[in-house]
Amino acid sequence: GAKAQGRGAWCFYAEEMTQAARERLTLESRLRQALQQGQLVLHYQPQIDIATGRIVSAEALVRWLDPDEGLIAPARFIPLAEVSGLIVPLGAWVLAEACRQGQAWRAAGLPEITLAVNVSPRQLRQSDLPAAVAQALAQSGFAAAQLELEITESALAENHEHALRILHQLRALGVQLAIDDFGTGYSSLVQLKRYPIQVLKIDQGFVRDIPHNKDDMAISAAIIAMGHSMGLRVLAEGVETVEQLEFLRAQGCDSYQGYRRSRPVPAAEFEALLRAEAGC
Ligand code: C2E
Ligand code: MG
Ligand code: MG
Ligand code: MG
Numbered sequence: 001g002a003k004a005q006g007r008g009a010w011c012f013y014a015e016e017m018t019q020a021a022r023e024r025l026t027l028e029s030r031l032r033q034a035l036q037q038g039q040l041v042l043h044y045q046p047q048i049d050i051a052t053g054r055i056v057s058a059e060a061l062v063r064w065l066d067p068d069e070g071l072i073a074p075a076r077f078i079p080l081a082e083v084s085g086l087i088v089p090l091g092a093w094v095l096a097e098a099c100r101q102g103q104a105w106r107a108a109g110l111p112e113i114t115l116a117v118n119v120s121p122r123q124l125r126q127s128d129l130p131a132a133v134a135q136a137l138a139q140s141g142f143a144a145a146q147l148e149l150e151i152t153e154s155a156l157a158e159n160h161e162h163a164l165r166i167l168h169q170l171r172a173l174g175v176q177l178a179i180d181d182f183g184t185g186y187s188s189l190v191q192l193k194r195y196p197i198q199v200l201k202i203d204q205g206f207v208r209d210i211p212h213n214k215d216d217m218a219i220s221a222a223i224i225a226m227g228h229s230m231g232l233r234v235l236a237e238g239v240e241t242v243e244q245l246e247f248l249r250a251q252g253c254d255s256y257q258g259y260r261r262s263r264p265v266p267a268a269e270f271e272a273l274l275r276a277e278a279g280c
Pocket of ligand 4: 181
């Protein structure tokens with residue numbers, strides 16, 4: 001009857017929970033090992049100046065190259081790294097690797113571009129983030145002005161005063177600061193105007209349904225206008241179609257990234273894109 005069924009459902013649920021917890025633990029220790037054994041790689045997605053059509057920067061995006069499973073997307077392990085605290089050493093590795101690669105491209109005579117690196121909420125909460133950034137810059141020799149840190153709007157709203165202090169310390173190092181996934185967080189305009197930032201990244205959720213969703217078009221246009229009147233550059237994420245790009249161009253958006261131009265690609269492939277464009 002209903003009672004037996006209820007009990008069965010509970011057992012099934014409990015069993016599932018245990019399995020989920022077990023899988024989480026396994027994944028966590030595998031990730032820890034992957035970090036130690038150098039199984040993480042960065043892919044680079046071009047960011048394009050809309051007016052000139054040229055690559056001006058790239059976002060570094062981490063991938064886990066598992067010997068058995070192949071390439072594992074960050075959605076599967078970044079949230080876990082975040083709750084387990086593994087994001088701190090992982091994030092330090094990402095910073096160091098992006099700076100090392102950026103400096104190697106500079107040394108090879110490639111056009112100077114900015115590299116954007118994602119900083120997670122947990123990393124922002126650590127008060128030694130500025131020290132970690134300074135170390136990555138010093139060890140690589142990469143120019144601070146060519147490093148951009150992407151911080152999500154929700155991470156900033158979490159502990160506003162602390163976040164603001166860290167942002168000012170980062171800015172004092174000479175790096176550029178961007179708000180990632182802008183429009184999806186909860187920072188007020190009062191908070192926004194206090195952030196020492198240079199770039200707003202319009203969340204891809206507002207770009208996806210252009211030109212069909214009039215509300216998304218109005219929001220994107222408003223973010224561009226507001227960003228510009230605050231002296232910020234505005235980049236649109238997730239641009240896939242020519243219609244989206246033309247709408248953004250008409251609104252005066254500065255730059256974009258998205259499958260329209262290129263997916264995130266391995267370093268060697270990104271280097272080839274840069275060389276092809278520069279003719280070197
Ligand atoms: P994000 O920082 O907002 O990165 C943009 C994501 O959008 C990337 O997914 C990128 O591949 C994807 N994307 C780019 N263009 C398009 C497009 O035209 N269409 C669609 N549908 N998607 C597009 P990815 O690489 O899977 O990364 C997902 C998220 O994982 C990132 O979102 C970021 O929050 C996090 N992440 C990635 N790498 C790192 C990292 O090194 N550190 C930290 N803390 N987080 C990272
Ligand atoms: Mg990002
Ligand atoms: Mg984003
Ligand atoms: Mg995102």
